Amino acid sequence: MSAAGGPAVNPMQILALGLIGGLILLYLPVLVPLGPMLGPLLFALGAVVAIIWGADAIARVASYGLGTGVPSIGYMSLAIGVIGGIAGLAGALMFGSMSAWLGPIMGVVLAMIVGAVVALMGTQVLKMKIPILVRCTIELSGAAALSVLGFSAAIAGSLSMAAILSSVVATGFIALLFILNTMAIQHPFNACLGPQENRVRTLKLAGATAFMAMAIVGLLSLGISKAWWLVAIVGAVAWFYFIRAFIQASAKEAASVKWSGWWPEEDET
Amino acid sequence: MDPLFLILAVTAGGIAIGGGVHFIPVGGAPAAIATATGVGTGTAMLAAGGGMTGLITAAAATSSPNLLLIMLAGAAGSALMLGITMLVGNWVYVWGVACVPSSAKVDVDPITKYEQSKYVTPGTEGHGIPTVCFVSGIIGGLLGGAGGGLIYYALYNSLATLPVYAALPGASISIFAATVAGIFALGVFFVNAVIASYNIGGTIEGFHDPKFKRLPRGILACLIASLVTGIVGYLLVLGGAF
Numbered sequence: 415m416s417a418a419g420g421p422a423v424n425p426m427q428i429l430a431l432g433l434i435g436g437l438i439l440l441y442l443p444v445l446v447p448l449g450p451m452l453g454p455l456l457f458a459l460g461a462v463v464a465i466i467w468g469a470d471a472i473a474r475v476a477s478y479g480l481g482t483g484v485p486s487i488g489y490m491s492l493a494i495g496v497i498g499g500i501a502g503l504a505g506a507l508m509f510g511s512m513s514a515w516l517g518p519i520m521g522v523v524l525a526m527i528v529g530a531v532v533a534l535m536g537t538q539v540l541k542m543k544i545p546i547l548v549r550c551t552i553e554l555s556g557a558a559a560l561s562v563l564g565f566s567a568a569i570a571g572s573l574s575m576a577a578i579l580s581s582v583v584a585t586g587f588i589a590l591l592f593i594l595n596t597m598a599i600q601h602p603f604n605a606c607l608g609p610q611e612n613r614v615r616t617l618k619l620a621g622a623t624a625f626m627a628m629a630i631v632g633l634l635s636l637g638i639s640k641a642w643w644l645v646a647i648v649g650a651v652a653w654f655y656f657i658r659a660f661i662q663a664s665a666k667e668a669a670s671v672k673w674s675g676w677w678p679e680e681d682e683t
Numbered sequence: 684m685d686p687l688f689l690i691l692a693v694t695a696g697g698i699a700i701g702g703g704v705h706f707i708p709v710g711g712a713p714a715a716i717a718t719a720t721g722v723g724t725g726t727a728m729l730a731a732g733g734g735m736t737g738l739i740t741a742a743a744a745t746s747s748p749n750l751l752l753i754m755l756a757g758a759a760g761s762a763l764m765l766g767i768t769m770l771v772g773n774w775v776y777v778w779g780v781a782c783v784p785s786s787a788k789v790d791v792d793p794i795t796k797y798e799q800s801k802y803v804t805p806g807t808e809g810h811g812i813p814t815v816c817f818v819s820g821i822i823g824g825l826l827g828g829a830g831g832g833l834i835y836y837a838l839y840n841s842l843a844t845l846p847v848y849a850a851l852p853g854a855s856i857s858i859f860a861a862t863v864a865g866i867f868a869l870g871v872f873f874v875n876a877v878i879a880s881y882n883i884g885g886t887i888e889g890f891h892d893p894k895f896k897r898l899p900r901g902i903l904a905c906l907i908a909s910l911v912t913g914i915v916g917y918l919l920v921l922g923g924a925f
Binding site for chain 1: 711725727730731847858862863865866869870872873874877878881885900903904907911912915918919921
């Protein structure tokens with residue numbers, strides 16, 4: 415789907431960045447004692463890479479035209495991500511508190527399973543004709559779960575169910591993260607779709623929405639986490655970098671239209 | 684509480700939500716520019732509005748041990764929110780866009796018996812929310828809200844029995860159990876709303892729409908998806924928090 419001029423983005427690289435990079439960033443503060451400052455920062459960055467992965471997955475599946483708009487699959491995947499993420503964190507404790515470290519992986523896997531079932535319902539029962547629906551919904555659900563877990567841990571300061579329950583779920587921030595991450599994942603493609611969509615430019619916007627969400631998460635953790643200002647400032651600075659890159663890319667591609675006229679009318683999605 | 688009750692409640696609630704969405708006049712982007720009948724937005728937005736309001740009203744009845752009361756509270760909240768959305772949307776269509784609420788799917792409104800085809804602008808598929816769509820939308824809101832209330836009730840009461848989720852001293856309800864049950868029910872709401880939305884291909888007018896015949900397929904898809912979600916939800920009860 416990459417348009418003329420822009421280099422293609424390899425979905426496997428983005429998947430590796432989001433899934434493996436996200437899990438490493440989530441687990442690093444658990445395995446290595448990094449202190450109360452660096453831990454939340456890494457958790458939040460884990461969520462950011464997961465959001466970029468999700469934005470790429472949604473761009474691939476929604477370019478087929480779902481008939482329901484881009485946001486709906488974003489909301490659905492975040493719903494699955496929240497359900498899977500919390501159930502994974504809680505479910506890992508059924509083997510005793512020693513197995514709590516399994517939580518995040520279990521959350522991502524559970525979300526992917528539910529995502530696979532929902533997508534299979536779409537292709538097998540509802541006869542939707544989108545060849546990559548199953549794969550992309552699985553990826554999206556995993557990315558959604560990782561992003562929710564990452565931001566939740568950034569607020570709570572730890573990945574334990576008890577900490578997230580008292581400082582993210584009971585405070586109601588979980589509902590905010592639900593909508594915030596949905597917006598961060600679905601907005602980039604929703605804003606950039608069309609015949610001249612350039613995936614690199616879409617992902618620049620994804621970086622901007624992800625870091626903007628991170629900056630807000632930093633503000634939310636004010637009073638809960640000591641690292642709130644660090645998360646907020648790193649998020650805001652990185653947001654500025656990405657939104658600047660996105661605006662420059664948009665201006666550059668608009669210039670080609672300005673010089674050579676409008677593109678021929680074809681494949682309107 | 685019996686794990687089977689939780690899983691069955693999530694499944695039944697999911698079916699009620701998925702079935703309810705088939706009743707709601709979702710107009711999508713064409714309705715947003717008044718060239719199709721229904722509310723001018725997608726299912727996800729209507730699920731967000733109706734579902735969240737229903738869950739808030741259901742949660743307000745948490746301290747009641749009566750399942751029926753919680754389901755009724757959820758149904759009232761969702762139906763009220765959808766009713767207000769449709770009514771205010773109609774004001775915009777009638778006084779803002781200046782078109783007559785009319786359906787292109789039927790010649791005569793099945794409820795008011797008013798002629799429809801005369802008022803449909805050529806080249807469009809109707810506009811606004813005529814009476815039959817409004818009534819259908821209210822039914823959808825009632826079903827969806829009751830389903831959300833059922834899921835909330837089942838998970839809240841399953842969690843509240845765990846020592847970890849016990850109510851704080853001086854509180855009559857457990858805030859932890861209520862918020863977890865609320866966000867879980869909201870998630871199930873969105874999943875089933877979008878599955879139903881896939882089934883209707885994005886837009887539907889209500890129970891008089893020919894697309895409504897696809898309901899059994901949508902119910903089957905929601906049943907299986909909610910069953911799996913219910914089993915995943917049981918892990919919340921199985922694991923606890925510590």
